Amino acid sequence: MTVLRNRTPVVMLFSFLLFFSFACVQTGPKEGTNAEMETWDLRITGEAKGTSSMFIWQSKSEENLYYVKAEFNARIREDKYGGGEVACQGSGEIRNHHFSGTFSGSAAMRDYDEIGPVSVFVDAQGTFTSLQGSGTWKATHQDGYLEGKWSAKRVK
Numbered sequence: 001m002t003v004l005r006n007r008t009p010v011v012m013l014f015s016f017l018l019f020f021s022f023a024c025v026q027t028g029p030k031e032g033t034n035a036e037m038e039t040w041d042l043r044i045t046g047e048a049k050g051t052s053s054m055f056i057w058q059s060k061s062e063e064n065l066y067y068v069k070a071e072f073n074a075r076i077r078e079d080k081y082g083g084g085e086v087a088c089q090g091s092g093e094i095r096n097h098h099f100s101g102t103f104s105g106s107a108a109m110r111d112y113d114e115i116g117p118v119s120v121f122v123d124a125q126g127t128f129t130s131l132q133g134s135g136t137w138k139a140t141h142q143d144g145y146l147e148g149k150w151s152a153k154r155v156k
Contacts, residue, residue, distance in 0.1 A: 036057050036058060037055050038155075039053055039054075040054045040056060040152045040153060041053060041054075042072060042150065042151075042152050043150065043152070044074050044149075045148050045149050045150070046137070046146070046147055047076065047146040048086055048148060049077075050074030050075060053070070054069065054152060055068070055069045055070070056068050064095060065094070066128075067092075067093060067094075068093065068094060068101055069090075070089070070091075070103070071087075071089040072087070072088055072089075073085060073087045080109075080146060081110065081112065082109055083109070084107060084109035086105060086139065086146070088105030088139075089105060092124065097129065098128075099127065099135060100124070102121070102123060103121075104122070106118065106119055106120060107120045120139050120140070121139065121141075123137065123140075124150060132152060132153050133152040134152070135149070
């Protein structure tokens with residue numbers, strides 16, 4: 001009987017630790033990790049055209065909040081600043097199906113060949129459903145702007 005009494009605290013401690021070790025296990029990825037990240041095809045039209053991928057994942061703290069990251073290269077129309085290329089990267093949020101994002105990068109435009117690439121800042125707005133999204137974008141630079149539309153479709 002004394003052997004059993006000596007082991008009772010050990011058994012209780014072991015049971016306590018076993019129970020709480022399972023209770024403390026993380027049930028999902030940490031905020032900002034890509035474990036539940038979705039890939040979307042991005043299409044840019046208007047005064048610059050291009051395609052790319054964008055990545056979307058849900059917030060762990062808010063049900064109707066999603067985070068977006070994207071990088072894209074687009075070809076600028078010939079009738080805008082002589083044509084050229086723009087490359088940007090940035091992020092945004094989808095809250096209650098409304099998207100708002102900001103991107104920055106540089107543009108090499110033929111009309112600016114003598115000064116080199118110019119900085120570009122892009123504002124994008126739109127809406128998303130579970131399978132697609134669409135909206136508008138406007139890129140500003142030192143002497144003006146470019147604008148157009150974007151669309152996205154969920155890949156996985």
